[in-house]
Amino acid sequence: MTDDTNMTHGPNGLERLRALMVNLGHSGTMLRTLNMSLVSAEADHVVFRGAPTAEHMNPFGSVHGGWASTILDSALGCATQIALAPGEVFTTLELKVNLIRALQPDGPPLTATGRLINRGRRTALTEATLTDDAGKVYAHGVSTCMIMQDA
Protein backbone atom coordinates (compact mmCIF):
# COMPACT_ATOMS: atom_id res chain seq x y z
CA MET A 1 0.00 0.00 0.00
CA THR A 2 1.35 3.39 -0.86
CA ASP A 3 -1.30 5.76 0.39
CA ASP A 4 -0.69 5.40 4.08
CA THR A 5 -0.05 8.80 5.57
CA ASN A 6 1.74 9.79 8.73
CA MET A 7 -1.62 10.81 10.14
CA THR A 8 -2.31 7.30 11.27
CA HIS A 9 1.11 5.65 11.26
CA GLY A 10 4.42 6.56 12.74
CA PRO A 11 5.26 7.74 16.23
CA ASN A 12 2.82 9.89 18.20
CA GLY A 13 3.82 13.10 19.94
CA LEU A 14 4.98 11.45 23.14
CA GLU A 15 7.11 8.95 21.26
CA ARG A 16 8.68 11.70 19.19
CA LEU A 17 9.40 13.75 22.32
CA ARG A 18 11.07 10.78 24.00
CA ALA A 19 13.21 10.21 20.90
CA LEU A 20 14.16 13.88 21.03
CA MET A 21 15.20 13.57 24.68
CA VAL A 22 17.82 11.01 23.70
CA ASN A 23 19.43 13.56 21.42
CA LEU A 24 18.99 16.69 23.50
CA GLY A 25 22.53 16.58 24.84
CA HIS A 26 24.06 16.67 21.40
CA SER A 27 23.11 20.08 20.06
CA GLY A 28 23.42 23.64 21.27
CA THR A 29 19.96 24.88 22.21
CA MET A 30 18.16 27.42 24.29
CA LEU A 31 17.72 24.80 27.00
CA ARG A 32 21.49 24.41 27.40
CA THR A 33 22.05 28.17 27.20
CA LEU A 34 19.61 28.67 30.07
CA ASN A 35 20.77 25.62 32.10
CA MET A 36 17.55 23.66 31.92
CA SER A 37 16.53 20.30 30.47
CA LEU A 38 13.61 18.00 29.85
CA VAL A 39 13.86 15.20 32.39
CA SER A 40 10.60 13.32 31.98
CA ALA A 41 7.84 12.90 29.42
CA GLU A 42 4.82 10.85 30.41
CA ALA A 43 1.39 10.39 28.87
CA ASP A 44 -0.15 13.10 31.04
CA HIS A 45 2.69 15.46 31.99
CA VAL A 46 6.19 16.62 31.23
CA VAL A 47 8.91 17.74 33.64
CA PHE A 48 11.75 20.18 33.07
CA ARG A 49 14.48 20.89 35.60
CA GLY A 50 16.93 23.73 35.70
CA ALA A 51 18.65 26.38 37.79
CA PRO A 52 19.34 29.96 36.77
CA THR A 53 22.93 31.19 37.06
CA ALA A 54 24.72 34.54 37.02
CA GLU A 55 24.35 34.46 33.22
CA HIS A 56 20.59 34.87 33.56
CA MET A 57 20.33 38.00 35.70
CA ASN A 58 18.37 41.09 34.77
CA PRO A 59 19.94 44.53 35.13
CA PHE A 60 18.03 45.05 38.39
CA GLY A 61 19.94 42.39 40.32
CA SER A 62 17.68 39.32 40.22
CA VAL A 63 17.07 36.54 37.74
CA HIS A 64 15.41 37.78 34.54
CA GLY A 65 11.74 36.90 34.17
CA GLY A 66 12.69 35.45 30.79
CA TRP A 67 14.29 32.49 32.51
CA ALA A 68 11.04 31.40 34.17
CA SER A 69 9.11 32.27 31.01
CA THR A 70 11.37 30.04 28.94
CA ILE A 71 11.23 26.96 31.16
CA LEU A 72 7.45 27.38 31.44
CA ASP A 73 7.11 27.85 27.67
CA SER A 74 9.05 24.61 27.23
CA ALA A 75 6.78 22.74 29.65
CA LEU A 76 3.65 24.30 28.16
CA GLY A 77 4.59 23.41 24.60
CA CYS A 78 5.67 19.86 25.45
CA ALA A 79 2.39 19.32 27.32
CA THR A 80 0.75 19.82 23.94
CA GLN A 81 3.38 17.70 22.18
CA ILE A 82 2.52 14.64 24.30
CA ALA A 83 -1.12 14.97 23.23
CA LEU A 84 -0.35 14.81 19.49
CA ALA A 85 -1.36 11.93 17.25
CA PRO A 86 0.97 10.62 14.58
CA GLY A 87 1.41 13.22 11.86
CA GLU A 88 0.39 16.16 14.00
CA VAL A 89 2.63 19.07 14.89
CA PHE A 90 1.95 22.15 17.00
CA THR A 91 2.94 25.77 17.25
CA THR A 92 2.57 27.99 20.32
CA LEU A 93 0.12 30.82 19.70
CA GLU A 94 0.44 32.52 23.06
CA LEU A 95 1.57 32.04 26.62
CA LYS A 96 0.64 33.86 29.83
CA VAL A 97 3.05 33.76 32.73
CA ASN A 98 2.66 34.86 36.35
CA LEU A 99 5.98 35.56 38.07
CA ILE A 100 5.18 34.84 41.71
CA ARG A 101 8.49 34.80 43.56
CA ALA A 102 11.86 36.24 42.56
CA LEU A 103 14.45 33.64 41.53
CA GLN A 104 17.98 33.73 42.90
CA PRO A 105 20.95 32.52 40.86
CA ASP A 106 23.01 29.45 41.77
CA GLY A 107 20.37 27.91 44.00
CA PRO A 108 18.99 24.38 43.95
CA PRO A 109 17.27 23.27 40.75
CA LEU A 110 13.64 24.13 40.11
CA THR A 111 11.00 21.95 38.47
CA ALA A 112 8.57 23.00 35.73
CA THR A 113 5.70 20.55 35.30
CA GLY A 114 3.41 20.89 32.30
CA ARG A 115 -0.04 19.39 31.91
CA LEU A 116 -2.81 19.44 29.35
CA ILE A 117 -6.02 21.23 30.33
CA ASN A 118 -7.85 20.52 27.10
CA ARG A 119 -7.09 19.02 23.71
CA GLY A 120 -9.41 20.14 20.92
CA ARG A 121 -9.23 19.28 17.27
CA ARG A 122 -7.20 22.32 16.24
CA THR A 123 -5.99 23.81 19.51
CA ALA A 124 -4.79 22.74 22.92
CA LEU A 125 -4.67 24.56 26.25
CA THR A 126 -1.93 23.67 28.72
CA GLU A 127 -0.71 24.85 32.10
CA ALA A 128 2.65 24.64 33.86
CA THR A 129 3.97 25.39 37.31
CA LEU A 130 7.51 26.20 38.40
CA THR A 131 8.23 24.94 41.91
CA ASP A 132 11.14 24.14 44.18
CA ASP A 133 11.57 20.73 45.76
CA ALA A 134 9.49 21.82 48.76
CA GLY A 135 6.56 22.56 46.46
CA LYS A 136 6.75 26.34 46.75
CA VAL A 137 5.39 27.97 43.58
CA TYR A 138 7.70 30.44 41.79
CA ALA A 139 5.82 30.95 38.55
CA HIS A 140 2.79 29.66 36.67
CA GLY A 141 1.80 29.69 33.03
CA VAL A 142 -0.95 28.80 30.59
CA SER A 143 -0.56 28.51 26.84
CA THR A 144 -2.69 28.09 23.74
CA CYS A 145 -1.17 25.97 20.97
CA MET A 146 -2.40 25.38 17.44
CA ILE A 147 -2.33 21.82 16.11
CA MET A 148 -1.72 21.09 12.42
CA GLN A 149 -1.05 18.18 10.16
CA ASP A 150 2.65 17.97 9.36
CA ALA A 151 3.24 19.20 5.81
Place this chain on the structure above:
Amino acid sequence: MTDDTNMTHGPNGLERLRALMVNLGHSGTMLRTLNMSLVSAEADHVVFRGAPTAEHMNPFGSVHGGWASTILDSALGCATQIALAPGEVFTTLELKVNLIRALQPDGPPLTATGRLINRGRRTALTEATLTDDAGKVYAHGVSTCMIMQDA
Protein backbone atom coordinates in the same frame (compact mmCIF):
# COMPACT_ATOMS: atom_id res chain seq x y z
CA MET B 1 16.38 69.20 56.75
CA THR B 2 16.46 65.56 57.62
CA ASP B 3 13.02 64.31 56.75
CA ASP B 4 13.36 64.34 52.99
CA THR B 5 12.59 60.92 51.62
CA ASN B 6 13.55 59.32 48.35
CA MET B 7 9.91 59.56 47.31
CA THR B 8 10.38 63.12 46.14
CA HIS B 9 14.14 63.43 45.64
CA GLY B 10 16.66 61.50 43.67
CA PRO B 11 16.47 60.22 40.10
CA ASN B 12 13.18 59.09 38.61
CA GLY B 13 12.74 55.79 36.83
CA LEU B 14 13.84 57.05 33.43
CA GLU B 15 16.97 58.63 34.87
CA ARG B 16 17.83 55.44 36.73
CA LEU B 17 17.30 53.38 33.59
CA ARG B 18 19.57 55.64 31.58
CA ALA B 19 22.26 55.37 34.26
CA LEU B 20 21.87 51.60 34.07
CA MET B 21 22.35 51.65 30.29
CA VAL B 22 25.80 53.15 30.75
CA ASN B 23 26.81 50.14 32.80
CA LEU B 24 24.98 47.41 30.91
CA GLY B 25 28.07 46.34 28.99
CA HIS B 26 30.06 45.60 32.08
CA SER B 27 28.27 42.67 33.67
CA GLY B 28 27.14 39.25 32.55
CA THR B 29 23.35 39.31 32.24
CA MET B 30 20.46 37.61 30.55
CA LEU B 31 20.51 40.30 27.90
CA ARG B 32 24.06 39.41 26.86
CA THR B 33 23.35 35.69 27.06
CA LEU B 34 20.45 36.12 24.65
CA ASN B 35 22.22 38.65 22.39
CA MET B 36 19.90 41.58 23.03
CA SER B 37 20.35 45.04 24.53
CA LEU B 38 18.51 48.17 25.58
CA VAL B 39 19.28 50.80 22.96
CA SER B 40 16.96 53.66 23.83
CA ALA B 41 14.95 54.91 26.82
CA GLU B 42 12.70 57.90 26.27
CA ALA B 43 9.93 59.44 28.34
CA ASP B 44 7.22 57.47 26.53
CA HIS B 45 8.89 54.33 25.18
CA VAL B 46 11.88 52.02 25.39
CA VAL B 47 13.62 50.12 22.60
CA PHE B 48 15.52 46.86 22.77
CA ARG B 49 17.40 45.34 19.83
CA GLY B 50 18.69 41.83 19.41
CA ALA B 51 19.05 38.83 17.15
CA PRO B 52 18.66 35.18 18.13
CA THR B 53 21.52 32.83 17.29
CA ALA B 54 22.05 29.08 17.13
CA GLU B 55 22.37 29.16 20.93
CA HIS B 56 18.68 30.04 21.22
CA MET B 57 17.04 27.26 19.26
CA ASN B 58 14.35 24.98 20.61
CA PRO B 59 14.58 21.21 20.07
CA PHE B 60 12.08 21.47 17.21
CA GLY B 61 14.41 23.39 14.91
CA SER B 62 13.39 27.04 15.28
CA VAL B 63 14.16 29.79 17.75
CA HIS B 64 12.74 29.09 21.21
CA GLY B 65 9.70 31.15 22.16
CA GLY B 66 11.62 32.08 25.29
CA TRP B 67 13.83 34.40 23.24
CA ALA B 68 10.91 36.57 22.12
CA SER B 69 9.35 36.30 25.57
CA THR B 70 12.53 37.58 27.18
CA ILE B 71 13.08 40.60 24.92
CA LEU B 72 9.38 41.47 25.28
CA ASP B 73 9.53 41.03 29.06
CA SER B 74 12.50 43.42 29.09
CA ALA B 75 10.63 46.00 27.03
CA LEU B 76 7.44 45.56 29.06
CA GLY B 77 9.20 45.98 32.38
CA CYS B 78 11.26 48.97 31.27
CA ALA B 79 8.09 50.64 29.95
CA THR B 80 6.96 50.64 33.57
CA GLN B 81 10.39 51.69 34.80
CA ILE B 82 10.29 54.92 32.77
CA ALA B 83 6.99 55.81 34.44
CA LEU B 84 8.35 55.58 38.00
CA ALA B 85 8.74 58.56 40.29
CA PRO B 86 11.80 58.94 42.51
CA GLY B 87 11.78 56.27 45.21
CA GLU B 88 9.49 53.91 43.33
CA VAL B 89 10.43 50.44 42.15
CA PHE B 90 8.43 47.84 40.27
CA THR B 91 8.08 44.11 39.96
CA THR B 92 6.49 42.24 37.07
CA LEU B 93 3.37 40.36 38.16
CA GLU B 94 2.53 38.75 34.85
CA LEU B 95 3.15 38.93 31.12
CA LYS B 96 1.15 37.63 28.17
CA VAL B 97 2.96 36.99 24.91
CA ASN B 98 1.62 36.19 21.44
CA LEU B 99 4.17 34.47 19.21
CA ILE B 100 3.08 35.52 15.74
CA ARG B 101 5.86 34.50 13.37
CA ALA B 102 8.66 31.98 13.85
CA LEU B 103 12.10 33.52 14.35
CA GLN B 104 15.11 32.29 12.44
CA PRO B 105 18.61 32.37 13.91
CA ASP B 106 21.39 34.58 12.59
CA GLY B 107 19.09 36.98 10.78
CA PRO B 108 19.02 40.77 10.95
CA PRO B 109 18.32 42.30 14.36
CA LEU B 110 14.78 42.71 15.62
CA THR B 111 13.35 45.59 17.62
CA ALA B 112 11.19 45.35 20.74
CA THR B 113 9.43 48.60 21.57
CA GLY B 114 7.69 48.97 24.91
CA ARG B 115 5.06 51.55 25.83
CA LEU B 116 2.89 52.36 28.80
CA ILE B 117 -0.85 51.77 28.41
CA ASN B 118 -1.78 52.96 31.89
CA ARG B 119 -0.01 54.02 35.06
CA GLY B 120 -2.08 53.68 38.22
CA ARG B 121 -1.00 54.32 41.76
CA ARG B 122 0.00 50.75 42.54
CA THR B 123 0.08 49.02 39.16
CA ALA B 124 1.00 49.72 35.57
CA LEU B 125 -0.04 48.07 32.31
CA THR B 126 2.39 48.06 29.40
CA GLU B 127 2.57 46.63 25.90
CA ALA B 128 5.46 45.75 23.62
CA THR B 129 5.86 44.69 20.01
CA LEU B 130 8.69 42.76 18.37
CA THR B 131 9.21 43.82 14.75
CA ASP B 132 11.80 43.65 12.02
CA ASP B 133 13.08 46.77 10.30
CA ALA B 134 10.29 46.53 7.70
CA GLY B 135 7.71 46.76 10.48
CA LYS B 136 6.57 43.14 10.27
CA VAL B 137 5.28 41.96 13.66
CA TYR B 138 6.89 38.82 15.12
CA ALA B 139 5.51 38.88 18.64
CA HIS B 140 3.44 41.05 20.96
CA GLY B 141 3.11 41.25 24.70
CA VAL B 142 1.26 42.94 27.53
CA SER B 143 2.33 42.98 31.17
CA THR B 144 1.01 44.01 34.57
CA CYS B 145 3.59 45.41 36.98
CA MET B 146 3.22 46.29 40.65
CA ILE B 147 4.72 49.56 41.86
CA MET B 148 6.13 49.93 45.35
CA GLN B 149 8.12 52.38 47.41
CA ASP B 150 11.74 51.30 47.57
CA ALA B 151 12.44 49.85 51.02
Place this chain on the structure above:
Amino acid sequence: MTDDTNMTHGPNGLERLRALMVNLGHSGTMLRTLNMSLVSAEADHVVFRGAPTAEHMNPFGSVHGGWASTILDSALGCATQIALAPGEVFTTLELKVNLIRALQPDGPPLTATGRLINRGRRTALTEATLTDDAGKVYAHGVSTCMIMQDA
Protein backbone atom coordinates in the same frame (compact mmCIF):
# COMPACT_ATOMS: atom_id res chain seq x y z
CA MET C 1 -19.08 28.33 -13.95
CA THR C 2 -20.03 26.30 -10.95
CA ASP C 3 -16.81 26.08 -8.98
CA ASP C 4 -16.76 29.57 -7.61
CA THR C 5 -16.48 29.46 -3.86
CA ASN C 6 -17.43 31.99 -1.26
CA MET C 7 -13.72 32.50 -0.59
CA THR C 8 -13.49 35.10 -3.32
CA HIS C 9 -17.08 36.23 -3.75
CA GLY C 10 -19.66 37.66 -1.44
CA PRO C 11 -19.29 40.26 1.30
CA ASN C 12 -16.11 40.55 3.32
CA GLY C 13 -16.05 40.67 7.09
CA LEU C 14 -16.54 44.41 7.36
CA GLU C 15 -19.49 44.35 4.97
CA ARG C 16 -21.09 41.50 6.88
CA LEU C 17 -20.60 43.34 10.18
CA ARG C 18 -22.22 46.48 8.80
CA ALA C 19 -25.17 44.44 7.57
CA LEU C 20 -25.43 42.97 11.04
CA MET C 21 -25.48 46.42 12.61
CA VAL C 22 -28.64 47.25 10.68
CA ASN C 23 -30.37 44.35 12.36
CA LEU C 24 -28.86 44.57 15.82
CA GLY C 25 -31.81 46.38 17.29
CA HIS C 26 -34.24 43.66 16.33
CA SER C 27 -33.14 40.68 18.39
CA GLY C 28 -32.54 39.98 22.04
CA THR C 29 -28.80 39.63 22.59
CA MET C 30 -26.11 39.92 25.20
CA LEU C 31 -25.40 43.44 23.97
CA ARG C 32 -28.90 44.58 24.84
CA THR C 33 -28.88 42.71 28.13
CA LEU C 34 -25.71 44.53 29.13
CA ASN C 35 -26.77 47.92 27.70
CA MET C 36 -24.07 48.18 25.05
CA SER C 37 -24.07 48.40 21.27
CA LEU C 38 -21.83 48.48 18.21
CA VAL C 39 -21.85 52.05 16.95
CA SER C 40 -19.17 52.08 14.27
CA ALA C 41 -17.32 49.60 12.07
CA GLU C 42 -14.52 50.95 9.91
CA ALA C 43 -11.77 49.29 7.92
CA ASP C 44 -9.27 49.59 10.77
CA HIS C 45 -11.30 49.76 13.97
CA VAL C 46 -14.65 49.13 15.60
CA VAL C 47 -16.39 51.11 18.34
CA PHE C 48 -18.84 49.90 20.97
CA ARG C 49 -20.62 52.20 23.40
CA GLY C 50 -22.43 51.32 26.58
CA ALA C 51 -23.08 52.14 30.21
CA PRO C 52 -23.43 49.65 33.06
CA THR C 53 -26.55 49.90 35.21
CA ALA C 54 -27.70 48.55 38.55
CA GLU C 55 -28.40 45.25 36.75
CA HIS C 56 -24.67 44.72 36.25
CA MET C 57 -23.33 45.03 39.78
CA ASN C 58 -21.22 42.40 41.52
CA PRO C 59 -22.04 41.32 45.08
CA PHE C 60 -19.25 43.56 46.40
CA GLY C 61 -20.98 46.80 45.44
CA SER C 62 -19.37 47.83 42.15
CA VAL C 63 -19.93 46.94 38.51
CA HIS C 64 -19.01 43.32 37.78
CA GLY C 65 -15.78 42.82 35.84
CA GLY C 66 -17.83 40.76 33.42
CA TRP C 67 -19.38 43.94 32.03
CA ALA C 68 -16.03 45.35 30.91
CA SER C 69 -14.91 41.88 29.79
CA THR C 70 -17.99 41.55 27.60
CA ILE C 71 -17.76 44.92 25.85
CA LEU C 72 -14.03 44.34 25.30
CA ASP C 73 -14.65 40.80 24.01
CA SER C 74 -17.14 42.30 21.56
CA ALA C 75 -14.65 44.90 20.36
CA LEU C 76 -11.83 42.36 20.21
CA GLY C 77 -13.84 39.88 18.17
CA CYS C 78 -15.20 42.49 15.77
CA ALA C 79 -11.68 43.83 15.22
CA THR C 80 -10.95 40.40 13.75
CA GLN C 81 -14.27 40.35 11.90
CA ILE C 82 -13.39 43.49 9.93
CA ALA C 83 -10.18 41.82 8.75
CA LEU C 84 -11.94 38.79 7.24
CA ALA C 85 -12.07 38.09 3.52
CA PRO C 86 -15.24 36.79 1.88
CA GLY C 87 -15.94 33.25 3.07
CA GLU C 88 -13.91 33.53 6.25
CA VAL C 89 -15.31 33.27 9.76
CA PHE C 90 -13.60 33.50 13.12
CA THR C 91 -13.87 32.14 16.62
CA THR C 92 -12.33 33.66 19.74
CA LEU C 93 -9.71 31.36 21.26
CA GLU C 94 -8.82 33.49 24.25
CA LEU C 95 -8.99 36.98 25.66
CA LYS C 96 -6.95 38.72 28.35
CA VAL C 97 -8.47 41.67 30.16
CA ASN C 98 -6.93 44.19 32.56
CA LEU C 99 -9.48 45.89 34.80
CA ILE C 100 -7.85 49.24 35.52
CA ARG C 101 -10.50 51.40 37.17
CA ALA C 102 -13.73 50.40 38.90
CA LEU C 103 -16.87 51.18 36.93
CA GLN C 104 -19.84 52.89 38.54
CA PRO C 105 -23.42 52.21 37.44
CA ASP C 106 -25.60 54.78 35.74
CA GLY C 107 -22.77 57.04 34.66
CA PRO C 108 -22.04 58.46 31.23
CA PRO C 109 -21.46 55.94 28.43
CA LEU C 110 -18.06 54.39 27.90
CA THR C 111 -16.37 53.58 24.60
CA ALA C 112 -14.64 50.33 23.67
CA THR C 113 -12.45 50.65 20.60
CA GLY C 114 -11.03 47.53 18.99
CA ARG C 115 -8.11 47.35 16.56
CA LEU C 116 -6.17 44.66 14.76
CA ILE C 117 -2.57 44.12 15.87
CA ASN C 118 -1.82 41.37 13.38
CA ARG C 119 -3.72 39.29 10.84
CA GLY C 120 -2.07 35.98 9.98
CA ARG C 121 -3.40 33.28 7.72
CA ARG C 122 -5.10 31.25 10.44
CA THR C 123 -5.11 33.55 13.46
CA ALA C 124 -5.50 37.21 14.32
CA LEU C 125 -4.41 39.22 17.35
CA THR C 126 -6.48 42.23 18.39
CA GLU C 127 -6.53 44.79 21.18
CA ALA C 128 -9.27 46.95 22.66
CA THR C 129 -9.46 49.78 25.16
CA LEU C 130 -12.39 50.91 27.29
CA THR C 131 -12.32 54.66 27.91
CA ASP C 132 -14.59 57.48 28.98
CA ASP C 133 -15.11 60.54 26.84
CA ALA C 134 -12.17 62.27 28.50
CA GLY C 135 -9.90 59.45 27.35
CA LYS C 136 -9.37 57.90 30.78
CA VAL C 137 -8.67 54.18 30.46
CA TYR C 138 -10.95 51.83 32.45
CA ALA C 139 -9.97 48.48 30.97
CA HIS C 140 -7.81 46.98 28.24
CA GLY C 141 -7.86 43.67 26.45
CA VAL C 142 -6.06 41.55 23.89
CA SER C 143 -7.50 38.52 22.13
CA THR C 144 -6.40 35.70 19.87
CA CYS C 145 -8.93 34.58 17.25
CA MET C 146 -8.81 31.62 14.89
CA ILE C 147 -9.85 32.18 11.29
CA MET C 148 -11.53 29.46 9.25
CA GLN C 149 -13.27 29.00 5.94
CA ASP C 150 -17.01 29.03 6.43
CA ALA C 151 -18.30 25.48 6.13
Place this chain on the structure above:
Amino acid sequence: MTDDTNMTHGPNGLERLRALMVNLGHSGTMLRTLNMSLVSAEADHVVFRGAPTAEHMNPFGSVHGGWASTILDSALGCATQIALAPGEVFTTLELKVNLIRALQPDGPPLTATGRLINRGRRTALTEATLTDDAGKVYAHGVSTCMIMQDA
Protein backbone atom coordinates in the same frame (compact mmCIF):
# COMPACT_ATOMS: atom_id res chain seq x y z
CA MET D 1 -8.06 47.72 74.63
CA THR D 2 -8.95 50.06 71.83
CA ASP D 3 -6.24 49.47 69.26
CA ASP D 4 -7.47 46.16 67.93
CA THR D 5 -7.84 46.44 64.19
CA ASN D 6 -9.96 44.49 61.79
CA MET D 7 -6.76 42.87 60.54
CA THR D 8 -6.94 40.25 63.24
CA HIS D 9 -10.57 40.28 64.31
CA GLY D 10 -13.81 39.94 62.47
CA PRO D 11 -14.82 37.46 59.78
CA ASN D 12 -12.28 36.19 57.28
CA GLY D 13 -12.89 36.18 53.53
CA LEU D 14 -14.65 32.82 53.46
CA GLU D 15 -16.98 33.81 56.30
CA ARG D 16 -17.82 37.09 54.59
CA LEU D 17 -18.50 35.29 51.31
CA ARG D 18 -20.84 32.84 53.01
CA ALA D 19 -22.69 35.72 54.66
CA LEU D 20 -22.98 37.31 51.23
CA MET D 21 -24.47 34.12 49.79
CA VAL D 22 -27.36 34.37 52.21
CA ASN D 23 -28.24 37.77 50.78
CA LEU D 24 -27.51 37.15 47.12
CA GLY D 25 -31.12 36.55 46.25
CA HIS D 26 -32.24 39.91 47.50
CA SER D 27 -30.57 42.37 45.17
CA GLY D 28 -30.37 42.88 41.43
CA THR D 29 -26.90 41.89 40.29
CA MET D 30 -24.93 40.79 37.28
CA LEU D 31 -25.25 37.21 38.48
CA ARG D 32 -29.04 37.34 38.23
CA THR D 33 -28.92 39.18 34.92
CA LEU D 34 -26.76 36.42 33.48
CA ASN D 35 -28.64 33.54 35.15
CA MET D 36 -25.79 32.31 37.34
CA SER D 37 -25.25 32.02 41.08
CA LEU D 38 -22.71 31.10 43.72
CA VAL D 39 -23.72 27.70 45.07
CA SER D 40 -20.79 26.70 47.28
CA ALA D 41 -17.88 28.34 49.09
CA GLU D 42 -15.40 26.06 50.79
CA ALA D 43 -11.97 26.64 52.27
CA ASP D 44 -10.21 25.61 49.07
CA HIS D 45 -12.67 26.22 46.23
CA VAL D 46 -15.84 27.99 45.15
CA VAL D 47 -18.55 26.79 42.80
CA PHE D 48 -20.85 28.82 40.56
CA ARG D 49 -23.68 27.34 38.51
CA GLY D 50 -25.59 28.85 35.67
CA ALA D 51 -27.04 28.41 32.20
CA PRO D 52 -27.00 30.95 29.37
CA THR D 53 -30.32 31.83 27.77
CA ALA D 54 -31.49 33.58 24.62
CA GLU D 55 -30.74 36.87 26.41
CA HIS D 56 -27.02 36.10 26.30
CA MET D 57 -26.45 35.46 22.60
CA ASN D 58 -23.91 37.28 20.48
CA PRO D 59 -24.88 38.67 17.07
CA PHE D 60 -23.26 35.66 15.37
CA GLY D 61 -25.78 33.14 16.70
CA SER D 62 -24.10 31.55 19.70
CA VAL D 63 -23.72 32.48 23.35
CA HIS D 64 -21.55 35.56 23.83
CA GLY D 65 -18.06 34.89 25.19
CA GLY D 66 -18.88 37.45 27.85
CA TRP D 67 -21.16 34.94 29.57
CA ALA D 68 -18.33 32.45 30.16
CA SER D 69 -15.96 35.30 31.00
CA THR D 70 -18.34 36.59 33.65
CA ILE D 71 -18.97 33.29 35.43
CA LEU D 72 -15.23 32.56 35.34
CA ASP D 73 -14.41 36.07 36.62
CA SER D 74 -16.82 35.42 39.50
CA ALA D 75 -15.19 32.10 40.34
CA LEU D 76 -11.68 33.54 39.95
CA GLY D 77 -12.38 36.49 42.22
CA CYS D 78 -14.14 34.43 44.88
CA ALA D 79 -11.22 31.97 44.89
CA THR D 80 -9.17 34.91 46.12
CA GLN D 81 -11.92 36.02 48.50
CA ILE D 82 -11.85 32.71 50.39
CA ALA D 83 -8.10 33.17 50.97
CA LEU D 84 -8.47 36.56 52.67
CA ALA D 85 -7.74 37.17 56.33
CA PRO D 86 -9.97 39.40 58.43
CA GLY D 87 -9.64 43.00 57.29
CA GLU D 88 -8.36 42.14 53.82
CA VAL D 89 -10.15 42.97 50.58
CA PHE D 90 -9.19 42.27 46.98
CA THR D 91 -9.56 43.75 43.54
CA THR D 92 -9.15 41.89 40.26
CA LEU D 93 -6.20 43.22 38.26
CA GLU D 94 -6.59 40.99 35.22
CA LEU D 95 -8.15 37.81 33.95
CA LYS D 96 -7.27 35.56 31.02
CA VAL D 97 -9.97 33.34 29.57
CA ASN D 98 -9.78 30.53 27.02
CA LEU D 99 -13.09 29.85 25.27
CA ILE D 100 -12.82 26.18 24.39
CA ARG D 101 -16.27 25.08 23.25
CA ALA D 102 -19.20 27.15 22.05
CA LEU D 103 -22.08 27.43 24.53
CA GLN D 104 -25.66 26.87 23.46
CA PRO D 105 -28.56 28.66 25.11
CA ASP D 106 -31.19 26.92 27.21
CA GLY D 107 -29.11 23.83 27.87
CA PRO D 108 -28.37 22.14 31.20
CA PRO D 109 -26.53 24.23 33.79
CA LEU D 110 -22.76 24.53 33.71
CA THR D 111 -20.39 24.64 36.68
CA ALA D 112 -17.54 27.08 37.22
CA THR D 113 -15.12 25.95 39.90
CA GLY D 114 -12.48 28.37 41.17
CA ARG D 115 -9.33 27.50 43.07
CA LEU D 116 -6.33 29.31 44.47
CA ILE D 117 -2.99 28.65 42.76
CA ASN D 118 -0.95 30.91 45.01
CA ARG D 119 -1.60 33.43 47.77
CA GLY D 120 1.19 35.97 48.26
CA ARG D 121 1.23 38.89 50.63
CA ARG D 122 -0.11 41.46 48.16
CA THR D 123 -1.39 39.37 45.25
CA ALA D 124 -3.13 36.09 44.57
CA LEU D 125 -3.30 33.90 41.46
CA THR D 126 -6.39 31.82 40.87
CA GLU D 127 -7.76 29.50 38.19
CA ALA D 128 -11.27 28.43 37.24
CA THR D 129 -12.80 25.90 34.89
CA LEU D 130 -16.25 25.88 33.30
CA THR D 131 -17.54 22.35 32.78
CA ASP D 132 -20.76 20.50 32.18
CA ASP D 133 -21.94 17.72 34.46
CA ALA D 134 -20.05 15.15 32.38
CA GLY D 135 -16.81 17.01 33.07
CA LYS D 136 -16.37 18.39 29.56
CA VAL D 137 -14.41 21.66 29.65
CA TYR D 138 -16.06 24.68 28.02
CA ALA D 139 -13.78 27.46 29.19
CA HIS D 140 -10.84 28.08 31.49
CA GLY D 141 -9.47 31.16 33.18
CA VAL D 142 -6.68 32.47 35.36
CA SER D 143 -6.69 35.76 37.24
CA THR D 144 -4.35 37.98 39.21
CA CYS D 145 -5.89 39.82 42.17
CA MET D 146 -4.41 42.49 44.39
CA ILE D 147 -4.96 42.20 48.14
CA MET D 148 -5.28 45.27 50.34
CA GLN D 149 -6.19 46.19 53.89
CA ASP D 150 -9.75 47.44 54.02
CA ALA D 151 -9.72 51.22 54.47
